[in-house]
Amino acid sequence: MSQVNQKSKLTTQLTRESLECMICCAKIRRKHSIWSCQVCFNVFHLDCIKKWASSSVESDGWRCPGCQSQNAEIPHLYTCFCAKTVNPPLSYQRYAIPHACGDTCGRIGIGGQGCTHGCPEQCHPGRCNPCYAQVRRSCPCEKQIFTVTCSGKQALLCGNRCEKVLNCGVHSCTGNCHEGACDPCGVLIRLECHCGKNSKSVPCTVETRNQHFYSCDRTCNRILTCSNHRCEDKCHPICKPCKLAPSQIKSCPCGKTSIAEACKIRGERTRASCTDPIPTCGKPCLKELKCGGTRDRHRCLKDCHLEPDCPECPSTTSIKCRCGNKEFEVECKNLEASGEIVCGKKCTKKRSCGKHKCNTKCCIDQDHICPVVCDRPLPCKNHQCELLCHNGHCPPCRYLSFDELTCECGDAVIYPPVPCGTKPPDCNRPCTRSHDCDHDVHHNCHGEPECPPCYVLTSKWCHGRHMLRQNILCHVKEVSCGLLCDKLLKCSRHKCPRKCHPSDCMRENDLCMLPCTTPRPNCGHPCNAPCHERECPDTKCKEMASVTCLCGRLKDSIVCWKREAEFEKIIQAFLSQRLSQLKLSVDGTAEVDEEKLRDELLSSRSKLQLLKCDKECARIERAKKLAEALQLESPDVSTQFGIPNYSDYMKKMAQKNPRFVEMVHEKLSDLVMRTKKTKNQRNVTYQFEGLNRDKRQLIYEYCEHFGCLYNSMDEGEPGLKSAIITASKEKCWLPSVSLADAVFQQSVKAERKSAYADVELSQSKSQILGPGGNFKRLGALNVASLAVSVTGYDVLRLRRSYVNGLYIYGRTLLRRSEASLGTLFAATKFAPHLDTEGSKGDVGSIIRPAVT
Structure with a gap:
C-alpha cells in the first residue's frame, strides 16, 4: 500500500469509525484511546495493545501484531499520531481527524536517510508524504554537484571517469562515474618461487602488491654452504647451515657425551668437516620410547647409535581399554598397530530415546544418542518420522501441498499451501457420486471412499427364491429366509440340508457325503453310510435303539446291532427250551417244524422286550391288580412311601419357626386339595403376604415337594414381598411326610x-x-x-x-x-x-x- 493510500484510508476509516482493531476485531471509536505503531502505522486500542505486550514471552521486548517490529517499552499513554499531545481532545467536527492534535506533524526523516526536514502537514495517521525540500547533492565521484528533491531517488551521475583508488591501494578505477563500490583491481602481478624453478600470476591486492616471491612446495635441492650436501627442505628463501657441520653437532647421538670426549673414547681425531663420522660414546642410549606408562616410559637399551630411530622395544605395555574397565598386556612393537583397545563389556545404559539400550562394547559415550531412525508414521498417515529415535510425540509432517484441496464435488476448496494429511473440506451439497440404487440420496458430499448404505426398505427374494422378503434394507445384498435350502444335490438322491444360502450347495469337485437313507432289510434303520452309487455296504447298524422289559416299565437304549444279537440269543434259548418241551410231550415219531416254531416265537415277542423285569415291576403289577x-x-x-428329601435349610427353618412351617404346610395342602376337587379350573392360586427373604426361600423350596409353581411380587416396602403359589390340577401332589414330622419325629x-x-x-x-x-x-x-x-x-x-x-x-x-x-x-x-x-x-x- 502506498503512503498516500494508507494515510487517506486510515483517515476515512477513523472518521467513519469503521476501522477494526487487529487484536479484538472491534470498531475503533472516537472516544477510545489508541496506540499507533511507528513502523507500520496500524492503529490499535490502547488497552488491547497493553494486554498484547504484557502477554509476550520474549524477555527483550514485544512485537507489533501488524509488522512484528520489536518494541522495548509497553505503551501506557494515549497520545496523538505525532506523539506531541497526551490525551488529545475529543472532536466531533466534520473535517477533524479523530485522535489528532491539530498541530503540525513535524516528523523528521520523512525524505529518507539523511533528511533533516519535518513533515509540514497537520497531525495525521499513516505515513507522512515524501519530503519535497530542495537540496544540493554531489555525484558518486564527487566531481559535480546537483540540486534535487530531498526524497528523490534518481541516480546523480556526471558521466566523467571515476578515478577512485581501488582495493589494492595502488591502481585507480578506470570506469565512468557510478553508484556503489568500485570493482576489485584486475591488474596481474608476476611472482617467482624462491628456488627459481616456477612462477605464477596473481591479482593485485593489498596482500600481493608488494610481494615478489612465493614457495612452490617442492624440495629446494640447492647446495649448502658446506659444498658437500644439498638442502632437503621445501622451497624457501635462504637455506640453513648443513646439519652435519661440526658447528651444528655438539654431542654424540645419545646426547650424553660431547663430541670431543667421544672422539677421545673412540681414539679418533676431532671432527673438522661435515663429512667426518660422528663418534658414539658406547654408553646405553636410554632415550624415551613411545611405549610404557605415562610415568614410567620405556627407554632404549641399545648402546649409543647413529640411527635416528631407536630399535623396537622387546617389553610389553599395560594398556587400559577405551572405557577403562580392563587392562591388557600388549607387546611394545605392536603397540602402534593395535590402535585403540576395546573390551567386550556391553553398555547397559538407555539411549537418549529412553527405549533402546546402548549395547555398545567398551562404550565411552556420555550422551548415548540413539542412532536409530524413528520411522513412526506421522499424523498425516502418509510419511514416517525422519528424526532419530526420540521421546514424546513426533513433530507434524513438514511436507506441504501447493495444489488446491477440494471436496468430492469440487464446491468446497482449501487453497494452498495445504499441510500434508489435511482432510478434504466439509461440503453441505448432496453427494454426486453414482450409486447402486435409484433411490433419493440423503447424505451430503463426503471424502470417504464409500458412500453410506441406503436404508430404504425394499422387497427382495431370498437366495433360494423360497419367499419374497419384505422390509429389507436396500443395501443388504445377502437375504436368507432361514428355511432349508432343499435343492437337489449332484447325487440326485439328497437335498441340501443347509439353511438358505447364497453360494452353490456343493463345490465343483466335492462329493455328496450325506448319509444314505436306504432302509436296512433287518432293522429298518437307514444305511447311514456316505452317499454311494452301488448297493449299500454290509455293515453293522450303529443306530441307538430303545429296549424295554416285558411290562414296559424299564427302558434303555442300545446299539442296534447289539440289540439284534441279544434278541437272537433270546430266541435261540426260547427255541431250544420249547423244542425240548415238545419232544417230551409228543410221540417220538412226531415231527417238529423248527422254522414254524421260530416264526411263532418271533411273532409273539417283540425285539424291544430285551430287559428283565425287576421287583418294582412285580410290585406295580400287583398294585394294578389290586x-x-x-x-x-x-x-x-x-409313587412310593418315604420321607421326602428336605434340604438342610428347610430343616433349620422348621426348628427355628415351627409354627410358620406348619402354617405353610396346611396352606399348601389345602391348595392342593382344592385344586384336585375343582372341576372348571385347572389352576388355583394362593398368595402369602409380607414375607422376608428367608421365608420366601422356605416357601420356594417347599413348593417343589407339592409340585406347585412359585412367583414373587414386590409390595412396595423394602425387604418384603408377596409369594404367589399356583397349583395345577394335573401336576400337584401331597408329600408323604410333612416337614415338621420329618424334623421332629424322624423315627x-x-x-x-x-x-x-x-x-x-x-x-x-x-x-x-x-x-x-x-x-x-x-x-x-x-x-x-x-x-x-x-x-x-x-x-x-x-x-x-x-x-x-x-x-x-x-x-x-x-x-x-x-x-x-x-x-x-x-x-x-x-x-x-x-x-x-x-x-x-x-x-x-x-x-x-x-x-x-
Missing part, C-alpha cells in the same frame, strides 16, 4: 421288623400321598402299597393316619360302603379271617394269612 379289584380310576402306582417306622411284627406308622398325623381328590380316586399307590406291605404279616394296625382326607382312628377302620376287605385281600391272594368284635362298621384287628 386297583382293578377296588375299581379305582386313574391309579397312580409309581417313622415303615419297614418290617420281623415276620409277624406289627407295622406301625407315626403316632401323630401323617399325610400319605394320593393324587385323587376323594376316596374313590384314592391313588392306587397308597392302598396298594399298604396292601403289599402287609403281605405275610399277621397284624395290620393303622393308627391315626390321614389318607387324602380320610382319617382312620383306632385299630382298624374302613368304610364298607367303599370297599370290602374280602375284595381288598382277594387281590393279594389272602383268605380273610374277619373278627367282628367291636362296634358296627368296625373290622376285627387280626387278619391271618391264608396258605397259598
